[in-house]
Amino acid sequence: MKFTTASFLAAAALFLGAMALPRFEEPPPESRSLDFSGVDTLRVDSTLQANVVFSRGAPQVSLPMTEDATLTVQREGRVLVIKATGRPYHDLQITAPIDLARVEGGNLSLTAKVPMQSLAVASTDQVDWEGDIAELQVRAARPASRCPHRDCYGGVNIEDGRIGQLDVSITAGVVILGAPDDVGTARLRLGPKARFTLSNATRLADVQLLPYDAAETPPAPAPETPAAPTKIAE
Numbered sequence: 277m278k279f280t281t282a283s284f285l286a287a288a289a290l291f292l293g294a295m296a297l298p299r300f301e302e303p304p305p306e307s308r309s310l311d312f313s314g315v316d317t318l319r320v321d322s323t324l325q326a327n328v329v330f331s332r333g334a335p336q337v338s339l340p341m342t343e344d345a346t347l348t349v350q351r352e353g354r355v356l357v358i359k360a361t362g363r364p365y366h367d368l369q370i371t372a373p374i375d376l377a378r379v380e381g382g383n384l385s386l387t388a389k390v391p392m393q394s395l396a397v398a399s400t401d402q403v404d405w406e407g408d409i410a411e412l413q414v415r416a417a418r419p420a421s422r423c424p425h426r427d428c429y430g431g432v433n434i435e436d437g438r439i440g441q442l443d444v445s446i447t448a449g450v451v452i453l454g455a456p457d458d459v460g461t462a463r464l465r466l467g468p469k470a471r472f473t474l475s476n477a478t479r480l481a482d483v484q485l486l487p488y489d490a491a492e493t494p495p496a497p498a499p500e501t502p503a504a505p506t507k508i509a510e
């Protein structure tokens with residue numbers, strides 16, 4: 277195939293035109309400090325995935341603040357509420373203390389950087405867990421519309437970590453035990469559209485299948501105090 281002078285000039289013009297276009301750059305994440313004093317529950321109100329890391333580091337929340345992003349933090353009694361909107365491919369990054377008692381939200385990815393004593397999780401979507409903990413309780417109330425058939429992907433994924441006692445109740449989807457050898461006892465309550473699977477098992481894991489009761493997956497509790505929310509950041 278021969279290149280003529282005209283085609284070369286046309287290609288050069290296209291290249292120079294592309295170079296002249298303004299480059300789109302993602303804004304750096306904006307971080308805000310969080311105060312967990314007197315707080316036992318973290319509630320994430322967002323459609324974005326929330327990556328919550330439990331550590332002894334300074335608690336904070338961060339999100340790339342594009343022009344369509346919003347981030348607010350407020351207290352409701354003993355509950356710290358984080359509300360966020362943004363682009364679907366952005367994640368909400370949260371650092372929380374290891375003595376937090378409960379996390380509520382939608383798509384939650386939870387990581388314990390240091391061993392924890394206990395944690396209760398209530399989700400309306402996906403839950404991923406990684407890390408060591410003595411007792412982990414997960415309630416995943418996924419809407420039926422998300423799982424029209426029994427073969428529904430997503431649900432509760434216990435990726436890794438030593439867990440003394442695991443208690444999972446799920447309406448629909450799949451419970452994945454990624455390292456069942458490291459789980460002492462797993463008690464699973466599976467809804468009619470839920471199932472479980474074991475990965476990398478070298479022994480018969482202690483998994484107990486218990487009757488599912490929708491009443492055991494309660495909605496998010498109301499604030500303990502009737503006072504109006506105190507706005508922390510906006």
